[in-house]
Amino acid sequence: MTGSLFIITAASGTGKTSLVKQLLATTNDLTVSISHTTRSPRPGEIDGHHYHFTDVDSFVKAIGENKFLEHAEVFGNYYGTSEQSVRSQLAAGIDVVLEIDWQGATQVKKIFPDATTVFILPPSIDTLRQRLSTRAQDTSEVIERRLAGAVHEMAQYVNSDFVIINDNFEVALAELKALIIADRQTLARQQQRYHRTISNLLNKPAAE
Template identity: 50%
Template structure:
């Protein structure tokens, strides 16, 4: 039995770094690669970080109902491919959707058994410093991202788990613990350990 996860965080909370570390250290779990209309950042690769598409291409996919969910964040569009997600889950692979609160809300409505995780920074000051340390954005863009971060963080109460990303190693352990706890649920173990349970109980 597989699990679909949503992981959300404000810009600068370290979500991508954490999720990448989780994927590298955990078996049988993948991150969904979203389609987006935003421009690639330095070092990002098409098909690896995102599927980078034009706004026209995105809107055509939207009209053809190819997205499980889609949202507009700032001036860009993001969407999750229905077909890819279905293929992974059918293959027995847990899937993480890295999406904002709007997308997570839609996923909860469509798939109520989704496990939702929110990553928070240890403080507002640390969040602002991380955005500056990126060295990628102007002061105007950073101010816009901070305003967006506050709005995003208001929704953390809607999630099943909250992880504070102060120390990366500890935050990774917290994430790993959530994944492991889901895999130890009775309904999952009952299917996996059917033979053992028959032996023990007969």
């Protein structure tokens, strides 16, 4: 059975990463694709777990070798998703989440038109500013740059299949999980998962 691809995107500070982390912890047969990046690790981040941290030369070489499903430069750093990793997990029947920006989502959607795209929005700009400041991981200059680009990023929500407002974390998580569950009940997925059961139900036993 082939897995489904879910693309989750949002402006920085919207709570996307926390939602995805809890989604993975409470949902079976679901994994997140670990992106490659050239930015430096933040406190507590582990190479190979949060990101595959790499240098610019290696990243550019990988681009030339077409190893990325999508890649983009965000605030002076490169980010990219390994195509081989995503395809192998989908082929194994595992549902895969891509936690990427809207530019990457656009690139992936062209290659996987059946992928489900979800855009996470904050309830207000003030809330977004507060969340960025509370993280205490970026300088005030970086925070202002992120806020300046947030409106443009959030305007891309119209290109997504679904939109979730992350005002209440538990509600947003439940809504996100509902999308995963609903996808698993579609005709195509159920035909793959229960082909034997369905076949047995529809094959009328021969009369004695």
